[in-house]
Amino acid sequence: MADTVRVRMAPSPTGRLHVGSAHTALFNYLFARHHGGTFILRIEDTDMTRNTAESLQSIFDGLRWLGLDWDEGPEDAGVRAREGETYQDYLQRVLANGERGEAGPYFQTQRLPLYEEHARKLLESGKAYRCYCTPEELEQSREEQKARGVKAPKYSGRCRQLSAEQEAAFVAEGRKPCLRLRVSDEGVTAFDDLVRGRIEFENKEIDDLILLKSNGYPTYHFGVVVDDALMRITHVIRGEEHISNTPPQILMYEALGFPVPQFAHLPLLLGRDRKKLSKRHGATEIFAYRDKGVLPEAMFNFLALIGWSPGEGETQEIFTREELIQRFSLAHVSKASGIFDLEKLEWMNATYIRQMDLEQLLDACLPYLQQAGLLPLSPVNSLSHEPMNPLTRAYALRVLALTRERMRYLPDVVEQTNYFFTDDFPRDAKAVAKWLSDAETQERLKVLRDRLSQVGAWTITTLENVVRQYADEIGQPAARLIHPLRVACTGRTVGPGLFETMAVLGRERCLKRLSA
């Protein structure tokens, strides 16, 4: 691999990390890792009015949660945004940690001199010019053009050939110029998109874009081009909404004399109504899913399968991170936008809960158990091997092994396991009424309680033997005993196998519940 792959994710800190951004970031990450390249994080914070500290932190946290570690970019080192802290203040504290990589700074607001320098070159070579039109004048011009029936209103070109005197006059008026790229009306600008093939635009459709705003800040277009070029980005992998931004950007690369990178435009994530995913569709921030109890591994897997597939008749759906990295290819990225549909995510999350390492699952569930008061906030004694003490990891692991296949999201653990950890668990009144009310059942349970108290080893087999033998004696199907026993021990009619459940609960708790 002669030239190393360098890709980037370039979010703006104007809102919490969106699943669409995470999707794009994921594809960049997979592409970089697959090729042994570099994944860069750059913060596009040139819109000073909309930046927030919380957004910036959510970018760091969101990417980290998904496991999308960046090779170059900010070094936040876990610095947390303080309550009510301004973006600037938080930025300064993050900056104090230094940055990863040699192509920085990785915040656009820290790169202003770079934009000025390149803008000056364009100005000097005549490829760009100062425009003194005010936003109001531009708006008016657009209106006039529309009124005249012009299909695609463009910049009038009024400032394209200003004489020195005219410029001086504008300056004297107190006007602040912006910088525009001089775009020819002739010819065609085309590129070979890595997922869509050749895409062409007529140059006459392309406006004289603004490079630097009158406040001296770069526009998005100029910022990306200068940064992508200077950071030696080889592949620009971004959302489909940027397709029509690409030709003007290519023109900028050419004007600046930079090599043009490869482009790959990814399909968008849509809501159920096929519109670009937005707040209206419910949760769009990645944290909403984390908070709901989605595992990062499941989200990673799920997101990868929207807009990409392993192809070639592959029917596998569950992939480890490593498998995804190994198989990822832009060639199998689909062109059509996909709907972000939670049903499959739910299934996938449940699948991960069922299949993941039990110890890891316990770690993931611990906070929920603690919040619910089922386990103490102090760390559960990980050294203890007492399997019957509900305060040990050993016990919690046995509980999870039994209950995890009924969980779809992590918080389900509370509802599924409460009766294992406390005697004060909720009881289903209807179940109690149905299975425990009549005198005959009570009598049978008393007999069972006595016999169970006599068994030597409290194991699945011995428990089952006692119950089935008694059922035989009284000429009843075992189910007639099993159901009441379950309600008595767990307060509900559903759950793991009764004997497994009782074995984990232990003799003491079961007998106690049977005498209640």
Added chain:
RNA sequence: GGCCCCGUCGUCUAGCGGUCAGGACACCGGUCUUUCAAGCCGGCAGCACGGGUUCGACUCCCGUCGGGGCUACCA
């Protein structure tokens, strides 16, 4: 409106001229079982439409329709 992108089951998708159009989620049956869940078996369901090209089109071309994106001194 203009420019651009896209169009296979409800959803995510495989397909890259000749397939009974495959898989997954969801849904519906059945099975296993002490319940639920999981598992297993089976079912429902799709090439937007119209023209071409071709011996042969889901696949190639054109058009129509539909959806989406862009059209800012936002990113």
